Amino acid sequence: MESGVATRPIADFAAYREKLTTFVYHSGLLMKPIFAGAKKDPKRIVYAEGEEERVLRAIQVVVDEGLARPILVGRPAVLAKRVERFGLRMVPGKDFEIINPEYDERYRDYWQEYYRLTERKGVSQAYARIEMRRRHTLIGAMMLHQGDADGMLCGTFGTHELHRQYIDQVIGMRKGVRVYAAMNALMMTERTIFIADTYVNPDPTAEQLAEITMLAAEEIRRFGIEPKVAFLSHSSFGSSSHPQAKKMQAAMGLVRLMDPDLECEGEMHGDAALNEAVRMAAFPNSRLKGEANLLIMPTTDAANIAFNLLKVTAGSGVTLGPMLLGVAKPVHILTPSATVRRIVNMTALTVVDCTTQRQPALL
Numbered sequence: 001m002e003s004g005v006a007t008r009p010i011a012d013f014a015a016y017r018e019k020l021t022t023f024v025y026h027s028g029l030l031m032k033p034i035f036a037g038a039k040k041d042p043k044r045i046v047y048a049e050g051e052e053e054r055v056l057r058a059i060q061v062v063v064d065e066g067l068a069r070p071i072l073v074g075r076p077a078v079l080a081k082r083v084e085r086f087g088l089r090m091v092p093g094k095d096f097e098i099i100n101p102e103y104d105e106r107y108r109d110y111w112q113e114y115y116r117l118t119e120r121k122g123v124s125q126a127y128a129r130i131e132m133r134r135r136h137t138l139i140g141a142m143m144l145h146q147g148d149a150d151g152m153l154c155g156t157f158g159t160h161e162l163h164r165q166y167i168d169q170v171i172g173m174r175k176g177v178r179v180y181a182a183m184n185a186l187m188m189t190e191r192t193i194f195i196a197d198t199y200v201n202p203d204p205t206a207e208q209l210a211e212i213t214m215l216a217a218e219e220i221r222r223f224g225i226e227p228k229v230a231f232l233s234h235s236s237f238g239s240s241s242h243p244q245a246k247k248m249q250a251a252m253g254l255v256r257l258m259d260p261d262l263e264c265e266g267e268m269h270g271d272a273a274l275n276e277a278v279r280m281a282a283f284p285n286s287r288l289k290g291e292a293n294l295l296i297m298p299t300t301d302a303a304n305i306a307f308n309l310l311k312v313t314a315g316s317g318v319t320l321g322p323m324l325l326g327v328a329k330p331v332h333i334l335t336p337s338a339t340v341r342r343i344v345n346m347t348a349l350t351v352v353d354c355t356t357q358r359q360p361a362l363l
Contacts, residue, residue: 034349037351043350046073051074052157054340056072058347071148109146144329144330153332156335167324177215179211181204181215181216183219185319187318193310194216198322211326213264216294217259232273234269273292319342
């Protein structure tokens with residue numbers, strides 16, 4: 001401030017410190033082991049929407065913090081111009097690699113391999129050539145498939161389903177997994193909660209919910225957190241015989257068979273999941289103690305609505321995800337509302353995913 005370098009001088013240092021403390025409390029504590037793991041062993045992460053402003057600003061943080069070795073899908077001239085326009089310090093070709101969708105020496109290998117993977121799924125050679133030029137998520141997926149990148153982030157525009165289509169065609173599911181799912185985290189003042197499935201399965205079966213729960217619990221453990229699962233419903237411990245309530249009961253039963261040590265309970269109301277007193281009043285013999293931190297919803301409608309309501313009313317907009325569960329390699333599909341902070345956080349998570357051996361699912 002005294003030298004004139006600071007363009008936005010701080011008038012109230014007490015308020016500034018409080019703001020920083022709030023940020024650390026919201027996201028720093030949850031992300032601390034993830035950032036530490038990423039910095040320890042940075043990986044090659046490809047960003048499908050490399051020309052997007054939020055992505056570029058996030059990449060500057062990634063480069064400064066040494067979280068990853070970024071690869072941007074984008075036109076070199078456009079990237080150079082935007083880096084300069086946004087006042088960023090990173091240097092194309094030095095601080096990040098570029099894969100040019102208009103020309104790359106790997107293009108022929110990529111489209112031919114894509115055709116080989118999809119020729120029995122209605123994809124012609126001509127279509128494979130065209131898709132490999134215009135679908136940046138497909139380019140990123142092929143980089144992972146061919147070993148030219150370790151992980152990928154995409155989804156800052158377009159639908160989750162559109163991006164997932166190319167990921168499924170090229171990368172596919174983990175061995176032993178039969179379902180994809182998406183999980184989001186909300187970092188609130190008093191708690192952090194994870195919600196699934198927020199984007200993929202409109203009305204999952206009990207078997208799918210059980211598998212989603214196992215995958216979500218595995219992901220939560222990456223944060224050094226022991227999952228505590230609540231299966232949510234309009235029903236409370238058998239108070240309704242509706243098929244959706246029965247489905248949640250069945251899902252919980254399957255999870256207990258898959259992992260008897262996983263702390264879980266349900267079906268129950270949302271307040272019972274987060275308030276032990278409410279839960280014990282309704283069901284004193286509950287095997288879930290304390291607050292749940294993983295909320296399994298009966299439908300995508302319920303999960304997505306709950307997540308977005310809480311994001312605005314209780315989470316101060318501090319979120320993580322969506323985390324794509326069940327995929328064979330480290331890939332996560334963001335949303336058009338993703339902030340720079342979320343892209344940075346998801347970069348670190350993707351790097352850590354790269355360092356974790358993806359064993360066959362224990363389902």
